[in-house]
Amino acid sequence: MTKFDDATQAIRVDDTTYDVCLDAAYTMGAAIHGGYLMAVMLRAVVDDSPHEHPVATSAQFLRVPKLGPATVRVDRIKSGRTTTVTRATMVQDDTPFLTAFVTTATLRPYDPGAEPDGLTWEAPARATMPPIEECRALPAPKPESNMALNAQMELLFDPPTIGWLTGEPTGRPESRAYFRMAEPQDPDPFVLALAVDALPPVVFSAGARGWAPTVELTWYLRALPAPGPLVLIADGDLIAEGWFDENVEVRDSAGRLVAQSRQLARLGRG
Amino acid sequence: MTKFDDATQAIRVDDTTYDVCLDAAYTMGAAIHGGYLMAVMLRAVVDDSPHEHPVATSAQFLRVPKLGPATVRVDRIKSGRTTTVTRATMVQDDTPFLTAFVTTATLRPYDPGAEPDGLTWEAPARATMPPIEECRALPAPKPESNMALNAQMELLFDPPTIGWLTGEPTGRPESRAYFRMAEPQDPDPFVLALAVDALPPVVFSAGARGWAPTVELTWYLRALPAPGPLVLIADGDLIAEGWFDENVEVRDSAGRLVAQSRQLARLGRG
Secondary structure: OOHHHHHOOOEEEEOOEEEEEEOHHHEEOOEEOHHHHHHHHHHHHHHHOOOOEEEEEEEEEOOOOOOEEEEEEEEEEEEOOOOEEEEEEEEEOOEEEEEEEEEEEOOOOOOOOOOOOOOOEEOOOOOOOOOHHHOEOOOOOOHHHOOHHHHOEEEEEOHHHHHHHHOOOOOOOEEEEEEEEOOOOOOOHHHHHHHOOOOOOHHHHHOOOOOOOEEEEEEEEOOOOOOOOEEEEEEOOEEEOOEEEEEEEEEOOOOOEEEEEEEEEEOOOO | OOHHHHHOOOEEEEOOEEEEEEOHHHEEOOEEOHHHHHHHHHHHHHHHOOOOEEEEEEEEEOOOOOOEEEEEEEEEEEEOOOOEEEEEEEEEOOEEEEEEEEEEEOOOOOOOOOOOOOOOEEOOOOOOOOOHHHOEOOOOOOHHHOOHHHHOEEEEEOHHHHHHHHOOOOOOOEEEEEEEEOOOOOOOHHHHHHHOOOOOOHHHHHOOOOOOOEEEEEEEEOOOOOOOOEEEEEEOOEEEOOEEEEEEEEEOOOOOEEEEEEEEEEOOOO
């Protein structure tokens, strides 16, 4: 079991309740990473569902939780042959901090030789990445910043999209990077939950700074990923009235589109 | 009051309950239009919220409802200074057929002379529409098809994106049209709820046919629209394993991005 698998465990207590423990390794300053919280929640949902894979997750980020014990409550709203729809709520001290609808279904295992299953069509990637050797990590965070999250994953950025670090933002919302877990672990749906929210806010490239709280994030799991590093391609369409959207496309090492997310977030203050 | 306003009325019964009536004008064969159902639900949510505008709606389509009376149950999960998060569920005979999380907030009124409010950036439209005079309506549906919905709105399509009608699909998932209500009515957030789900499924242009049931649809209201017709620009990134995504960008008559939606749906059978 990897550290990530361990830190996202959900232990069934009864038909509608799972115990989880929010791990200090996934902190970002005073907050806990939203993708990590979704991964923990999805462990409970998938365990409870007759279907194996979270194909659609719509998450509402309500409050910043504390480290340590929390509860996931699951409520199966509908279960059919093809899909199950679950409402999941993460709670501390009887107060919800994350709630979501999750549709589970069963996807085909990754198989590079598989024949298409019915009508198949895929758009080209929204941006072309330079070779991984030309990509760059962010500088190591200062210990006092409490960015423990950064040690859990390796992000290697398309250099212009971190130009904001040195006062050269590209002038539009965008961010692109290769992603893998710091310890050896092939991507699975729970790693993808982390990955869809792993990039710095796209608005940094448009000149914004500060923590940008996610209000709503919906992501779709479209295929089980091939082993190897992922590519994260993020952009946004509109920054206005203090709000922005962030779209993330996740491609696996075989170049296949494996996840899509969009979130609505608030611009940071200062 | 327009017919649409009347058909989407929600009457408050008590703190958590609204009575609504699903109108035969919004049927599509044996189904009722999903965007219309969202508009009805949002009337109740907005009436109940201290905030005026549904900025994020994540809807789970569970079952096909019947025409006539239904109930909307609202549960305010969180209410703060900037946003309120509500769970809304539409029910008939104690069985939910649509459930959603809705974030409400307050946006600025449309004002062509307004100064930007903080950092502002907008992507160009994802496709350029031909002039409205060069666009074409779908042929009138046969009365026995029970497509009453088509009489409520006027859609004028970018011709190649309805080439599938005459055996000439473009070969990729796409659909684009000018949209307005059949009776005089300027767009508002409820009309936008209808509009984001108003196009034929994008997969028709990729060679698919048949009813394509929406599983999950999330849409963001990004700005209050200018009066006049809307432009709907839809595409998809992946068709695989019987699933497809559909992205819709809605621009107002001033060319501003006013709504964004993405849905995950199943390919029709036959």
